[in-house]
Amino acid sequence: MRSHYCGDVNESLVGQTVTVAGWMHRRRDHGGVIFIDLRDREGLVQVVCNPEDAESFAVAEKVRSEFVLQIEGEVKPRPAGSENTDLRSGKIELIAKRVEILNSSETPPFPLNEQAEVNEDIRLRHRYIDLRRPEMLQKLRFRSMITRQLRQYLDAKGFLDIETPILTKATPEGARDYLVPSRTHQGEFFALPQSPQLFKQLLMVAGMDRYYQVVRCFRDEDLRADRQPEFTQLDIETSFVEEEELMNLMEEMIRDLFANVLEQALPKPFPRMSYAEAMDRFGSDKPDLRIPLELVEVSDLMKAVDFKVFSGPASDERGRVAALRVPGGNELSRKEIDDYTKYVGIYGAKGLAYIKINDISAGREGLQSPILKFLPDDVVEAILQRTGAQTGDLVFFGADKATIVNEALGALRVKLGHDLNMVEHGWKPLWVVEFPMFEWDDKTQRWYALHHPFTAPRVEDESLLETDPGRCLSRAYDMVLNGTELGGGSMRIHKTELQQKVFRMLGISDEEAAEKFGFLLQALKYGCPPHGGLAFGLDRLAMLMTGSASIRDVMAFPKTQSAACLLTDAPGAVSDEQLKELNIRLRKLPGAEA
CATH class of the missing domain: 3.30.1360.30 (GAD-like domain)
Structure with a gap:
């Protein structure tokens, strides 16, 4: 239906006839001549509809904002003095020979051809229109570039892209799980993964050696500007490494990303700071050094x-x-x-x-x-x-x-x-290291894992697990950029006895550990290699690199801060038949009519 994207029509095509297709961005009537700015994902091209071509001119008179058009015309240089240096196609215009309306459009709920402040709820309710805006399109294009660059780096370093299950088992630690009832196993539930943590460790047991995955994760927690109930992370795990080797590899990957996508050089090496120093000097384990x-x-x-x-x-x-x-x-x-x-x-x-x-x-x-x-x-x-x-x-x-x-x-x-x-202007990355293994909760009067219960303690601190857990430091590391945690990881526990000891420290009995994590404990007995990994928040990374205020601006279809999708009205009620099939009965909510 088209020979070129709108934004790709340039002076190299002068004298040629091309066909473009897209949305009517703006129409201007000047002295009997109609100018149409036609827009697609690659940009705008100015189309000139002359009254001498009565058929195309008559169609041009009917078009309105966001009509979908196909236009055939000859590429000509713009008259001297009328060039638009802000457009890639700004030195030429398209003299219409044929204009066809492929589809009409109702008046959009907000303008796309001007910079207007629009309520975010309206934008999210009509996200398919919001994404037509050049700034939103550019952010998603930029996000795609980020993902492609990261994949290319990891592929070149011998990492294997391996998918892990989405339907998995509920875990007792961390944020609340999203639960999925099983129809075939009445009364039992899958959980959507908060991360592929256990599966990627099992891949190391299996000898995959270097794994990565761009993976969707789910956490039922309170939201902020940089949190969503479902989010994407770049998940990485590798075997037979120490933390220094792994951190250097990840640091090189991020430097490579910024150099190739933003054409900006990050420092080499990234500075290191202990958790204790970060909290003492900045009150935060993700300090903004700017x-x-x-x-x-x-x-x-x-x-x-x-x-x-x-x-x-x-x-x-x-x-x-x-x-x-x-x-x-x-x-x-x-x-x-x-x-x-x-x-x-x-x-x-x-x-x-x-x-x-x-x-x-x-x-x-x-x-x-x-x-x-x-x-x-x-x-x-x-x-x-x-x-x-x-x-x-x-x-x-x-x-x-x-x-x-x-x-x-x-x-x-x-x-x-x-x-x-x-x-200060610019980028200030650093590694925060030497995290405590545990944090004490006064309300429950028990220890919790600061990262997760599969993080390995420092070898010299293993004896403190039972005698003084508050002083035990872990082999964890977080990459921080301008006050935002880009990614966090650790060396993992790879021996059954040590993993059981940490579970007991966290109040997880041997029976509960066998029920929840028996498959992992069993796997560790079969020659598990030393391994470690890291997960980067892809949404946060894209938010930072595009200068966006929220990760919602770099996600195609995000949820609101109440974890609702205004576009589809999810979550929503389901039929009694579906609930019956799953053997689920809803309790009456407080205040609901009898």
């Missing part, structure tokens, strides 16, 4: 002060008091400080103490703060010295459980960096 602000530990200075808000957490082994110096922050108004106080409250902080440094040379008299009366001169001087505070600065304080302080001040650090235009 922001120069850092947390400063002041717990030791606050232990003896006559102010329980500070001395309490400072004396608690699980507490922390940290300071955050904001250069030039003295100019923040009281309202702005109150707004930041409300902001950290989202993360559990009960307040946000501060000191304004009006004149560093005037000592205490040059400071302004409601907490100064609680702090001795030597403590104030030590705080100023340790934080490096100067005239015109402001120092914020967080005092609470370490987890709350880290989360609150870590988030405040990022917000301040953006609000005060402190974010």
